[in-house]
Amino acid sequence: MTSSGDSGGQPGVLPAGPADERDEPLLAVNNIEVIYDEVILVLRGMSLEVPRGAIVAMLGSNGAGKSTTLKAISGLLPTEHGEITDGSITFAGADVTTMDAADRVRKGMSLCMEGRRVFEHLTVRENLVAGSYTRGRIGDSDLDIVYTYFPRLHDLRGRTAGYLSGGEQQMLAIGRAMMAEPTLLMLDEPSLGLAPLLVQEIFGYIARLNDELGTTVLVVEQNASRALQIAHHGYVMEQGRIVLDGSAAELRENPDVKEFYLGLGDEGGRKNYREVKHYKRRKRWL
Structure with a gap:
C-alpha cells in the first residue's frame, strides 16, 4: 500500500515485513456489539481492520460510536459500565477481547483520549515519564525521541x-503515548478545539510518526478532510456500524463523503436540513 497523498509530510510506502505479518492485520475488530449499563446498545456488529504500518481513519458524526469503538479496542469500557457482549478483537494475532487495559498497553496499544487528558498539575517531563509506567524503565534516550518529534515539549x-x-497539550498527549513504545497508536479527535494551522501541524506529526517510525495509527476524526489527507484507508461510521470503507483516495472522491463529510456538494453548496433527513431515511450506505 502506498501513501494516499503527495510526498513531503505524507506517509510513504509501508514498511515491508515477513509475508505472514503483511497479510495479517495488526488489529481486527470482528462484528462486536457493545452495551452500556446492560441496556443501551451502542455498537451493532462493528467490524474493521488496521493493517500493520498503515494510518486508518474512522469518520463519523457525533454519537456514531467512534469513541466507544476506541474504548472497546483499548479495554476501557468497564470504567464506563460498558461491555462487549458479542464478537471479538484480535491484536497482533492474539484475542484481546477480555484483556485488561494495562495489559493491552504492554502488548503495544496506546490511546490518546478525546480532550487530551494531560496531568495538569505535573510538568511536561513528568507527564512524559508517566507514559512509560507499563515499561518499568525510562532513559534519556526515550525522552529524546519525543523531543525530536516535538521540540516545543523540550523547551x-x-x-x-x-x-x-x-x-501544546495535544503534542504532550501524543508524546506521552509514544513513551509506551506503541505498535498501535490510537487518537480520538486530535483536532478537537484547535485552530486550523495547529490542526495541520498535529496531523503532520502523526504522518511523520507513521512514515519514519513505522507506527500503525488508528485516528478517529470529524475533520474528514484533514484525516483523509494522511490516511491510507478510511471507514465511515453511522449509528454504531460501518456503512462505508475504502482507500483514502476513494473516500475523498466519493460523492456521499464529499457532500456530508467534506462539505462539497455536487452543486457547490450544502443541502438543507430537510434534504439531509431524507438522505438519512433512504440509508443509501446500508
Missing part, C-alpha cells in the same frame, strides 16, 4: 502542563 519540559496551550 517546555519544566512547565506545568495545565498552563500549556491546547496545541
Whole structure:
C-alpha cells in the first residue's frame, strides 16, 4: 500500500515485513456489539481492520460510536459500565477481547483520549515519564525521541502542563503515548478545539510518526478532510456500524463523503436540513 497523498509530510510506502505479518492485520475488530449499563446498545456488529504500518481513519458524526469503538479496542469500557457482549478483537494475532487495559498497553496499544487528558498539575517531563509506567524503565534516550518529534515539549519540559496551550497539550498527549513504545497508536479527535494551522501541524506529526517510525495509527476524526489527507484507508461510521470503507483516495472522491463529510456538494453548496433527513431515511450506505 502506498501513501494516499503527495510526498513531503505524507506517509510513504509501508514498511515491508515477513509475508505472514503483511497479510495479517495488526488489529481486527470482528462484528462486536457493545452495551452500556446492560441496556443501551451502542455498537451493532462493528467490524474493521488496521493493517500493520498503515494510518486508518474512522469518520463519523457525533454519537456514531467512534469513541466507544476506541474504548472497546483499548479495554476501557468497564470504567464506563460498558461491555462487549458479542464478537471479538484480535491484536497482533492474539484475542484481546477480555484483556485488561494495562495489559493491552504492554502488548503495544496506546490511546490518546478525546480532550487530551494531560496531568495538569505535573510538568511536561513528568507527564512524559508517566507514559512509560507499563515499561518499568525510562532513559534519556526515550525522552529524546519525543523531543525530536516535538521540540516545543523540550523547551517546555519544566512547565506545568495545565498552563500549556491546547496545541501544546495535544503534542504532550501524543508524546506521552509514544513513551509506551506503541505498535498501535490510537487518537480520538486530535483536532478537537484547535485552530486550523495547529490542526495541520498535529496531523503532520502523526504522518511523520507513521512514515519514519513505522507506527500503525488508528485516528478517529470529524475533520474528514484533514484525516483523509494522511490516511491510507478510511471507514465511515453511522449509528454504531460501518456503512462505508475504502482507500483514502476513494473516500475523498466519493460523492456521499464529499457532500456530508467534506462539505462539497455536487452543486457547490450544502443541502438543507430537510434534504439531509431524507438522505438519512433512504440509508443509501446500508
